[in-house]
Amino acid sequence: MITNLIFDVGNVLFHYRWKEALMDTGMTREEAEEAGAKVFDETPLWREFDAGNITITDLIEEYGKLFPDIKDNIAEFVTRYERMPLDRTEVWEKVAVLKNKGYKIYLLSNYSEYLFNNHTKGKPFMDLLDGKVVSYEIHETKPDRPIYRELLRRYDLKPEECVFFDDREENTKTAEELGIKSFTVMSREHINELLEDIIEHGI
Numbered sequence: 001m002i003t004n005l006i007f008d009v010g011n012v013l014f015h016y017r018w019k020e021a022l023m024d025t026g027m028t029r030e031e032a033e034e035a036g037a038k039v040f041d042e043t044p045l046w047r048e049f050d051a052g053n054i055t056i057t058d059l060i061e062e063y064g065k066l067f068p069d070i071k072d073n074i075a076e077f078v079t080r081y082e083r084m085p086l087d088r089t090e091v092w093e094k095v096a097v098l099k100n101k102g103y104k105i106y107l108l109s110n111y112s113e114y115l116f117n118n119h120t121k122g123k124p125f126m127d128l129l130d131g132k133v134v135s136y137e138i139h140e141t142k143p144d145r146p147i148y149r150e151l152l153r154r155y156d157l158k159p160e161e162c163v164f165f166d167d168r169e170e171n172t173k174t175a176e177e178l179g180i181k182s183f184t185v186m187s188r189e190h191i192n193e194l195l196e197d198i199i200e201h202g203i
Contacts, residue, residue: 011167014085025073052136094195107132
């Protein structure tokens with residue numbers, strides 16, 4: 001019997017407009033796409049930032065060394081990161097309905113402390129939580145298994161009683177390997193459809 005719903009934050013409870021946020025710094029769309037690949041994919045820096053292993057100052061400094069031609073854009077992007085998330089209020093409302101139906105609600109997310117606090121402060125879904133594990137707290141990130149095991153351990157959850165929603169297939173794959181039923185969220189419409197179905201039919 002499923003009793004616990006576990007949510008990632010980015011592109012599940014929020015939409016992340018990272019490309020547009022880079023364009024806000026003066027880049028073209030093509031330049032923003034190239035910069036995003038550098039920031040998120042070409043080095044381990046962002047993952048280390050999410051894991052709480054480097055500070056925002058160190059992050060900006062290291063990016064500046066690696067990518068001096070766009071260092072000012074990256075610095076503005078990181079320090080004005082509040083531009084990036086867009087609320088999915090209708091998703092939060094569905095989570096509230098599920099909470100009222102008796103499901104326990106958890107977060108499992110890769111996030112730096114600086115950005116997590118910036119993005120989630122005052123958001124209504126935070127009041128619905130029965131617990132959370134965020135990567136910066138334990139210096140572990142998805143899709144590695146320790147962060148999942150920490151959530152299960154911390155709140156005495158049984159994998160077979162949980163469902164996990166995340167926008168990255170590698171993250172849901174790890175959850176499935178640990179016995180947690182999972183959905184890879186493809187879009188805003190998709191997460192809404194999934195939650196509507198659970199509200200109507202259960203899971």
